[in-house]
Amino acid sequence: MSSALLPVVEPIPFEPASQKYQTLRTSLLEKFAAAVPDALKLPRSIIHNPPVDVTAIPRECGILSAQEIDITENYDVTSLAQAIASKKFSAVAVATAFSKRAIIAHQLTCCLTEWFMREAVAQAEYLDDYLEKTGKPIGPLHGVPISVKLRISIAGHWSMAGTLDTLQKATKDSQLIAILRNAGAVFYCKTNQPQSLMHLESLSIWGRTLNPFNINLSSGGSTGGEAALIALRGSLFGLGTDIAGSVRAPAGYCGIFGFRPTSHVLPTKDFLLNVPGFAAELNIMGCVGPMSTTLRDMDLFMNVVMSANPSIQDPQLIPTPWTPRRLEKQPDGARLRIGFMMNDGVITPQPPVTRALTWVRSQLEKSGFFDIKDFVPFRAAEAMKNLNSAYWPDGGRTLKRHLAMTSEPMLPLTAWAIKDVENIDIGVAGVLEQRGKRDLFRYEFAEHWASQQVDIAICPVSVGPACMHDTTFYWNYTSFWNYVDCPGATIPTPIKACRKGTEYYGSEDQVPLSDECKHVRQLWAEGDFEGAPIAVQVISRRYHDDELFTALKTVNEVLERSTSSRR
Template identity: 55%
Template structure:
């Protein structure tokens, strides 16, 4: 018998090792993955691994594995343009699926971004869509022929999902509601993407490997939707689906310089994303959302999903009509923008402050269109403390047991997010109720604070820095705050990029506290060169349409696409 195939993948910082049984199971899964990859799509040699550059963004173009036509398909279109090109028969769904599937497997070898890859199934689906269009002259829906990547825990019929550990890995028998809606709209599924152990890190490290940031492989791609973010950044996906309960769409999108949208909870369907659900949903609901290359793709995704009337199947969903980027302004005066330069706990690292100042100065050049204010922070430390307890009302036993069942070591960032709940233990029903009352009281106070600030939107950091060095994703303040108050938010790229180590220092002023001091120390010792800097734009709860109206107004001034 010939030895089983393996595919080299960049791994500058290895993941922790488990028991012999766990490592054998990992090895078998990785070999099965490798067996699905044709030999002519193997990218990396040991020589490349030994001398790999920090920035791997150009590797898909330079590797020689993609034809000029495939490079054009993957680089020159967003999802909206691809849908139009396929509908107009300028491209076939098969051509598009082939190009993105090939680029996705190249991206995986550079960043460990995938959990599964299924080219043959994608091509079969794409061929059926082409045949339908040829026979009827009509597309099946708004996403006809558009390749869509899906985060690992979200069920797709016939494919693997897991709840953040090897022992929870299972093959799903049917699509979840979200996937079915996208499939009915014409989407072509071709891969699933890596996520963290426990699905609760801002770094995607799992038994499948560590996802790397393609701008600087010494940095995290974010989490828990980090595989999607790295894949989209490398143009191995034009549209990906993730989830966000503490920053898991917005932070990785920001780390990797792509667009990411977290809606108000109960906007998108999340039914059967993780079995029957999680105890955290007693007080903090997850949101779903897209990662992509343009504002209009976020709009297209949202319009497509909500047009299916998902509330008819899941009555938790609030049936708010979607108008998106076409939403009319509710007032005729300037759009009121509040800049939150820090959250009262941690001053962001220098490139993030530079991006905030850049955006503020650009908007101040148009006083007839924008009224610029400073948005004062409110209660961040309390919100972050409370949300950490709310994530695990039933305690951490289920996570610990799942790891023990698989002989899987607990990763450092898993231990970190479990720390507060581990110390407190399972909560009683009365204690869970107390957390809910405290949450709702805080939300009311925060809403009043927003009203007193008199702004339509808030622009703030998406993270304490441009990205973080591996194993240092500890500070979720800038995203988790908005989960706690359930406001919709979007990460958008800026032209600001982190420079070489030592080139940029903090401005005057003392740290706001010990966490702020620690973040300054991380900046001093880390190598963030080349990391993109994104900003977060936030609206009030259930003002998702108004958020997109604001984006439409900001688009040209901030250079958004």
């Protein structure tokens, strides 16, 4: 390793074979390291001999002051904005605290691709001056630091669409960033994502992002940098994108909240468009979504963005009012109807996931607030087969051309993503055929949902807890909902994975449902997932995003009370 690089924890060193690519990588990492003062660097002893769980290090390493620990650990976005508006904290103090904690988090998990503390502090100084002169905050996010996935454009900073040849500096803020900046948000870092943007892990030219709760596990992807950063409270709120689970999977892996809206609800105008897998959006739309430490912060974000009427600037958006309904206003006092899908008929999730679902169901049943029933899975194997062609209609040829531009080596999970369709170019007619299959599937799924007589569904986020590195092979539990374009969110539970050896539950589950299910069991037997948090996924009908948040609030209140009683 060059002495000019910032050392990070690397349980599996990333050493690309291509000398050209390695030279480009070293140049990027040296530029990153040049911005980091020595006072914010962790001792080499931690980097070379870290604990498996690194979540306590930011608090204990001695780099943060007592006030900075308080700012980063004892507030969410909502309460922090209130504290800044009341002048309990200055925006500068907050920007400094989160910038410092973010660079600590990066050294532990390789979660960042860019860190610009100096710019953030300058922005915060302007906000403090504004508050002092006017006596009021500039907007509801006044002084709140927000972290952003690499792909999403911020003026003057790197954006990349999954391959090195697409790396470029944005000349202006994307529409969403402009809305948040106008509301007072402060931007201070950008976060890691994987090659191709089509892994549920995050390994790129900047390195491999680790799970803070167990560094031998993945933080998820493609918004894995955000998830790891938020889990270490180097951020309270971040932005990601999701076309196959890229917000929900990392949020679930790292035990935080994440939301993937229905397509064309939130603005993606001015995001980097030259994406190697962009043809996927001919049939499966990617979405931007928030990730946070609390549910109310995601609701605050939605209110801020939707109140800006983003559809006026982005004609792709469907004007959608953000007016989450209160449950007590339901007709005839009807209780919320929740369907639990314990497996999708293709892969039985690993034991901690089943345990978390069982716990959530039991708590909701005990509350007496809900009508609980089973949710029958719907043709998941067919959906996954159709999705593979939809994601890569040219068989990965465009992706390969992008990789070749900089001699970028294809990473193992990129090869896995395209293996079933590699070099099978379905052409225009095939894309149209896929559109027909997709629409018919959605019509039939809508009928299926109606037959279940539920308002929301609760299901796994993934086939297991956070995966061992380079083994996140199966996207079923997130990408299915992208295929039918239903909004979904993750809710953390108090359940954590224990050491390997726990048996699968129930006699009916003893026989694997498929070859994929058998492989997932093998991965469970071979891995050690100690400490990995488990979340569940909550789904509502397409364009019922506001109803989803109504349900989320009520479900989360019950689970938070139950979690408190366990302590």
